Amino acid sequence: MTADVVSDEAGLRERYRQPHPAVVAKVRPKIDPAAAAFVAASPLVVLATTSATGTDASPRGGPPGFVKVLGPNHVAFADLSGNNRLDSYGNIVEHPNVGMLFLVPSVGETLRINGRATITTDPEVLATTAIDGVRPKVAVIVDVDECYIHCAKALRRSGVWDPATWLPPEERTSGAEVIVDQFQLDVTADVVEADLEQDYQATLWVEGGR
Numbered sequence: 001m002t003a004d005v006v007s008d009e010a011g012l013r014e015r016y017r018q019p020h021p022a023v024v025a026k027v028r029p030k031i032d033p034a035a036a037a038f039v040a041a042s043p044l045v046v047l048a049t050t051s052a053t054g055t056d057a058s059p060r061g062g063p064p065g066f067v068k069v070l071g072p073n074h075v076a077f078a079d080l081s082g083n084n085r086l087d088s089y090g091n092i093v094e095h096p097n098v099g100m101l102f103l104v105p106s107v108g109e110t111l112r113i114n115g116r117a118t119i120t121t122d123p124e125v126l127a128t129t130a131i132d133g134v135r136p137k138v139a140v141i142v143d144v145d146e147c148y149i150h151c152a153k154a155l156r157r158s159g160v161w162d163p164a165t166w167l168p169p170e171e172r173t174s175g176a177e178v179i180v181d182q183f184q185l186d187v188t189a190d191v192v193e194a195d196l197e198q199d200y201q202a203t204l205w206v207e208g209g210r
Helices: 009-013 021-025 033-041 087-094 123-129 153-158 175-183 189-203
Strands: 044-051 054-061 068-071 074-078 097-103 110-120 139-150
Touching: 033 068, 033 110, 033 139, 044 087, 054 087, 068 123, 074 123, 087 110, 097 139, 123 139, 175 189
Parallel strands: none
Antiparallel strands: 044 054, 044 097, 068 074, 074 139, 097 110, 110 139
8 A cells, every 4th residue: 555664663663752661660460459440440341352364353341340350360251142253252262362451431541451361161250250140151261461551542532431522413324324335235224223223132131152
């Protein structure tokens, strides 16, 4: 697409100042009490995984604290219903390194955890990660290598928590509209929207694999 490609770390670094020592030192090898409280307040996590053939970043959500802190070096969360493509979980089986980005509504900073994930059927972990009595078929445990706060600049620039910045409904493109366009369906987006809503209502709080 362009010939002006930065192809090595030296070429990249010469365009940026060195990070402040405090930014480098903020990375911790465990979850401290304040970070654990942040996890407990978070209802939404983006899980990033990789494999030999590609990458995946997908949201995981639940009531605040659905990701459980099992100790200073481990977090775990339940598998609830999805699309059964198993992109993230297949990647974990092949390549366990993961990144997690925890968000808390109205808070500009995010919490990042990097580590190595495993998929477990351990009864104790399944019981611990159950949500509103829904016991998962599997859970994901992450062995924490790094834990740190990410600054609020991106979320402030986006205005994501400020309703005044949100597009009015008539200017938003819905997921249903994208589906109709991608599959060239001979139905309106309203029909697809209704089907999606029916599925959400039926399966939102059931264990994965349905």
